[in-house]
Amino acid sequence: MDNKIETYDTLWSLVDLDTENHKVKDIAKLFLNAMNDWPTLNQTLISDFIKEFKTFFGKPLTIEKLNTKKFNGQNTWQLEAGSSIAELMSISTRFCNESDFDKITANILNHYNKEFNKVDFIAELQYLATEDGGRKTPAKSGYRPQVKFDFDEMQTSGQQTFINKELVNPGENVKAKIKILSPDYFAHTLIEGMEFEFREGATTIGTGKIEYIVNEKLEKPAGNNVYSSLL
Incomplete structure (x- = not known):
């Protein structure tokens, strides 16, 4: 949608x-x-x-x-x-x-x-090194791993459009635009500073941290923001 x-x-x-x-x-x-x-x-x-x-x-x-x-x-x-x-x-x-x-x-x-329609939020991504279980080959901008947030078992496809880069090697970090497949499911649940994993199947290949939410429908209301009080 x-x-x-x-x-x-x-x-x-x-x-x-x-x-x-x-x-x-x-x-x-x-x-x-x-x-x-x-x-x-x-x-x-x-x-x-x-x-x-x-x-x-x-x-x-x-x-x-x-x-x-x-x-x-x-x-x-x-x-x-x-x-x-x-x-x-x-x-x-x-x-x-x-x-x-x-x-x-x-x-x-x-x-x-x-x-x-290319971005729900901006995130800093850290790709795991190959020896730590990460990818064996570079990821290209537009790559779509699964995204997993700690608060829910649901995973969703999350397209990564890298900012100022086309390729990211295992072990590197990059800032990216993230577009998730199921924004309605995650409506009013995300906050800036929240961390997540991205995966290929059951294998975690990197972690991310939300820097900036563009699609405000995803943003958790401030009054319900228990997570931020723990940061």
């Missing part, structure tokens, strides 16, 4: 992980700036922000409409958000040949949804 970006935090995580320089990334940053400036308390859903933004500025959204909205003594942050969206629309018009706000936001989400 494909992941779909729904929240500010997920989009921010994916943009932050994006190491390339391109206009979609620049436009996405402006969109995130606008969401961050928007004054609604604890707003997280992208769809809610877009709805409120359009209600405030009126439809259809145009650069002129965004830039001519008057200050009324209470709408400072809405105007700040409007400034970011006006710049977003200007850049998209000049470099991407797209001026329609809805199509621009769809382009942002479509671009980063492709990346979202």
Whole structure:
């Protein structure tokens, strides 16, 4: 089942992980700036922000409409958000040949949804040396061993996309994007700092530690986070 970006935090995580320089990334940053400036308390859903933004500025959204909205003594942050969206629309018009706000936001989400479907969390992996029971040959980026967390007997396929490497030899460590096959089963169970094993059949060939959770549906609510109190 494909992941779909729904929240500010997920989009921010994916943009932050994006190491390339391109206009979609620049436009996405402006969109995130606008969401961050928007004054609604604890707003997280992208769809809610877009709805409120359009209600405030009126439809259809145009650069002129965004830039001519008057200050009324209470709408400072809405105007700040409007400034970011006006710049977003200007850049998209000049470099991407797209001026329609809805199509621009769809382009942002479509671009980063492709990346979202490659990663649930970032982990530091340590491959066991061959003499310690590890692989006899290097692993290639895209390798899919089984992932096993201590708290559950369930194992799931976990694709490893290595960061800044194509091959990892037995005994080496690497940072990787991990995409698990059963995210619904592990919903609300993972935390940053949690360790896991990865295996070939019954053989453990390495260990990992979650550094950063991208798919927030996997993240355990803070109030239930007993594991972190033991670290």
